Amino acid sequence: MTKVASAHDGIILDLLSDGVLVQAAIPRWPQNWVLPGYLRDLPVTVRGAVSRRQSQMDGMVQNVGTVLCTPSLEMVEVSPEALDDLFKLPRENYLKLFRFTTWENPAVRIYGQVLFIRPGLGFFVLMEDKAIIWVQTSLPGTLMPGGFVDVVGRLDTFDGRALLTDAYFRAGKPGTLPPPWKQTAREVNEFSHGGTIRVEGRLVGQQASVSEDSLVLENQGVTFLARLFHVGNVQLPKLQPGTLLQLSGLCVIKRMPLPENLPQTFAFQLWLPSPADVQILQRPPWWTVERVFILCGVILLLGLLAVGWAALLRRQVARQSTLIASQREQHAVAEERSRIAREFHDTVQQQLAGINLELETTELNLEQSPAEARKSVGLTRQMIRHSLAETRQTIWDLRSPALERGGLVVALQNLVSSLQQSSSMQLRLQVAGAPRRLSGTLEHGLFRIAQEAMTNAIKHSKARHCNLTIDFAARSVRLRVQDDGCGFQGGSFSGDGEMHFGLLGMRERANKLEGAFDLHSQPGQGTKIEVTVEIA
Amino acid sequence: MKSSSKIRVLLVDDHFFVRLGLARALNREPDFKVVGEAGNGTEAIEVFRRVKPDLVLMDYHMPGRDGVAVTRALLREFPAARVLMLSIDEKEEDVHRALAAGAAGYLPKATQREELLRAMRTVHAGERFLPPTLAALLTARVPANELTPRELEVLELVSKGLSTHEIAHVLGCAKTTVKWHLKNIMQKLEVSGRTEATRAALERGILHVE
Numbered sequence: 201m202t203k204v205a206s207a208h209d210g211i212i213l214d215l216l217s218d219g220v221l222v223q224a225a226i227p228r229w230p231q232n233w234v235l236p237g238y239l240r241d242l243p244v245t246v247r248g249a250v251s252r253r254q255s256q257m258d259g260m261v262q263n264v265g266t267v268l269c270t271p272s273l274e275m276v277e278v279s280p281e282a283l284d285d286l287f288k289l290p291r292e293n294y295l296k297l298f299r300f301t302t303w304e305n306p307a308v309r310i311y312g313q314v315l316f317i318r319p320g321l322g323f324f325v326l327m328e329d330k331a332i333i334w335v336q337t338s339l340p341g342t343l344m345p346g347g348f349v350d351v352v353g354r355l356d357t358f359d360g361r362a363l364l365t366d367a368y369f370r371a372g373k374p375g376t377l378p379p380p381w382k383q384t385a386r387e388v389n390e391f392s393h394g395g396t397i398r399v400e401g402r403l404v405g406q407q408a409s410v411s412e413d414s415l416v417l418e419n420q421g422v423t424f425l426a427r428l429f430h431v432g433n434v435q436l437p438k439l440q441p442g443t444l445l446q447l448s449g450l451c452v453i454k455r456m457p458l459p460e461n462l463p464q465t466f467a468f469q470l471w472l473p474s475p476a477d478v479q480i481l482q483r484p485p486w487w488t489v490e491r492v493f494i495l496c497g498v499i500l501l502l503g504l505l506a507v508g509w510a511a512l513l514r515r516q517v518a519r520q521s522t523l524i525a526s527q528r529e530q531h532a533v534a535e536e537r538s539r540i541a542r543e544f545h546d547t548v549q550q551q552l553a554g555i556n557l558e559l560e561t562t563e564l565n566l567e568q569s570p571a572e573a574r575k576s577v578g579l580t581r582q583m584i585r586h587s588l589a590e591t592r593q594t595i596w597d598l599r600s601p602a603l604e605r606g607g608l609v610v611a612l613q614n615l616v617s618s619l620q621q622s623s624s625m626q627l628r629l630q631v632a633g634a635p636r637r638l639s640g641t642l643e644h645g646l647f648r649i650a651q652e653a654m655t656n657a658i659k660h661s662k663a664r665h666c667n668l669t670i671d672f673a674a675r676s677v678r679l680r681v682q683d684d685g686c687g688f689q690g691g692s693f694s695g696d697g698e699m700h701f702g703l704l705g706m707r708e709r710a711n712k713l714e715g716a717f718d719l720h721s722q723p724g725q726g727t728k729i730e731v732t733v734e735i736a
Numbered sequence: 737m738k739s740s741s742k743i744r745v746l747l748v749d750d751h752f753f754v755r756l757g758l759a760r761a762l763n764r765e766p767d768f769k770v771v772g773e774a775g776n777g778t779e780a781i782e783v784f785r786r787v788k789p790d791l792v793l794m795d796y797h798m799p800g801r802d803g804v805a806v807t808r809a810l811l812r813e814f815p816a817a818r819v820l821m822l823s824i825d826e827k828e829e830d831v832h833r834a835l836a837a838g839a840a841g842y843l844p845k846a847t848q849r850e851e852l853l854r855a856m857r858t859v860h861a862g863e864r865f866l867p868p869t870l871a872a873l874l875t876a877r878v879p880a881n882e883l884t885p886r887e888l889e890v891l892e893l894v895s896k897g898l899s900t901h902e903i904a905h906v907l908g909c910a911k912t913t914v915k916w917h918l919k920n921i922m923q924k925l926e927v928s929g930r931t932e933a934t935r936a937a938l939e940r941g942i943l944h945v946e
Contacts, residue, residue, distance in 0.1 A: 531897065534897055553754055553824060556846065558757045564849075579756075707752070711750050713799070714776075
């Protein structure tokens with residue numbers, strides 16, 4: 201055989217058979233495989249279908265050669281004698297290889313253990329003097345990593361290193377490889393080339409193509425590439441960037457061809473024999489930069505939302521509070537207005553009607569009886585005075601704050617202590633039963649009766665003691681004002697007009713509360729006023 | 737004139753000013769005598785039983801039972817009783833109610849003394865008495881204005897300032913029902929809004945300031 205060349209998707213072998221050139225065509229040769237140059241200059245037997253190649257010249261068809269169509273390289277057999285001759289060369293060790301002048305590409309023989317196989321491309325061999333050499337060949341054959349191999353090839357150099365091309369080999373006995381040499385990425389150097397090392401790295405990226413998986417890794421500022429070539433169905437699982445990995449494989453220093461799409465900036469490559477040589481040391485932390493950004497974004501968004509929401513809420517609350525306040529104010533105004541209207545309707549108007557009647561009587565009396573008329577005028581004035589006082593109280597001091605806030609008992613305590621300041625009479629308040637808040641109208645009415653009764657007692661009774669008792673029963677409340685003063689003849693219009701008006705006023709008030717009014721008084725025996733109101 | 741021929745009067749009014757004024761005005765007349773006073777409805781019936789007056793001057797507005805209710809109760813027990821209603825107000829609905837309850841007449845409290853005496857004498861004589869102005873009001877009163885008890889309830893709550901929602905809650909019915917009632921109320925009162933309805937109801941005496 202004289203020459204090997206590639207043609208289209210196959211290869212063509214030029215053979216010289218008894219001085220005649222015969223070509224053997226082998227189709228479907230993988231594109232990245234090296235050519236089977238080891239066949240050169242070896243006597244071979246090729247089997248295949250014969251086809252004549254013809255050329256048409258001047259209308260004549262001539263036979264210009266013979267082409268053998270050979271389905272595969274298996275059909276090309278090297279003569280065993282020639283091979284035996286080949287392997288008669290002495291085995292060299294690595295250093296001795298440099299005796300040769302490499303530009304002649306002399307054939308040399310080496311022996312060692314297979315380190316790493318790349319089908320169709322070649323394999324690394326660990327020689328007996330621990331040197332590592334690349335053997336380039338596409339010779340099919342069963343090699344196992346660790347197994348011994350006898351190789352004959354043409355010596356060449358690449359990047360100052362010896363390598364064998366167009367190599368022929370024979371597999372020897374099986375063996376085991378030394379354990380990988382643990383190195384850090386920084387420690388990897390020229391001497392690591394071809395060595396089996398174990399190195400750690402954090403995954404930066406992962407890329408998968410039809411032919412291989414590539415992992416870009418980083419350790420101590422050194423970026424390197426780990427590759428797993430697809431032989432059969434081996435494949436790496438998808439790994440999370442940031443994962444800390446421990447990788448064992450063959451270290452290859454720079455300049456070896458890289459897969460597509462990757463820059464030539466890797467410190468070294470690591471060729472992985474199997475997926476098992478990739479071990480996960482540590483899952484990536486959940487906090488990746490991307491996640492931190494997303495999280496920050498989410499937090500920011502939530503924060504903005506919360507702020508916005510709070511602002512909205514505050515505005516709404518403010519609006520509601522204003523509304524409630526204005527409603528409350530409106531309600532208070534309306535209530536006050538209706539109270540004044542009620543008082544006006546119930547009291548002032550009625551009292552004016554009464555006064556009007558009395559004035560008409562006065563008018564009649566003026567002509568008929570001046571004495572009666574004078575009495576009438578006096579009564580009218582008294583009525584007006586009473587009405588005035590009552591109206592004033594109605595309009596100005598209807599609701600004492602003590603009554604409003606503290607309730608009836610507190611208001612009565614205040615009343616007693618304030619009256620006590622201007623009176624030598626001994627005033628006392630007694631609270632019985634279960635004190636509690638009553639309706640505003642009731643508390644106010646009872647308070648006014650107590651106030652009127654005690655004022656009356658101080659003004660008119662000449663008593664030494666005056667007791668105010670408030671008794672909260674389950675279904676009723678009773679107010680009693682009792683003095684030990686002079687008393688009076690009950691039920692008569694005679695006597696002190698003012699006091700009488702006061703009594704009638706109290707009775708009217710009790711009546712308004714739908715309560716029972718009791719007055720006990722005899723001259724010299726004091727006065728007792730009792731108001732009892734049933735509570736529904 | 738002999739005292740036996742005097743018209744014996746019972747005064748029912750929760751305001752002693754009015755009772756006082758009336759008593760003094762009547763007692764100086766030769767043909768009237770005040771035989772009793774009462775400050776509320778219960779007292780009124782008690783005193784009536786005791787003194788059997790010829791005529792009752794009854795106040796319209798009183799705490800507890802009002803004049804209309806007392807009149808009704810009184811007439812049930814004493815069908816021959818003569819009641820003349822006195823009121824601080826002059827509202828068509830009040831007049832209508834008083835007369836419907838069996839009062840023989842209705843007078844505003846601001847009435848002149850002479851007219852009051854004339855009214856009392858007329859009523860005592862077995863006739864009805866109504867001042868011309870009130871008679872006119874009563875004639876003008878449209879019977880269709882009569883609100884149903886439910887509508888009255890709604891109107892009362894409206895006057896207290898409750899919203900439709902609150903009224904529905906208080907009455908335990910749907911908001912749409914309340915709105916329906918409101919529509920009828922406004923139609924009957926010939927008004928277009930809630931506030932107007934309240935004002936109209938107060939003016940005509942359908943509602944009273946409490």
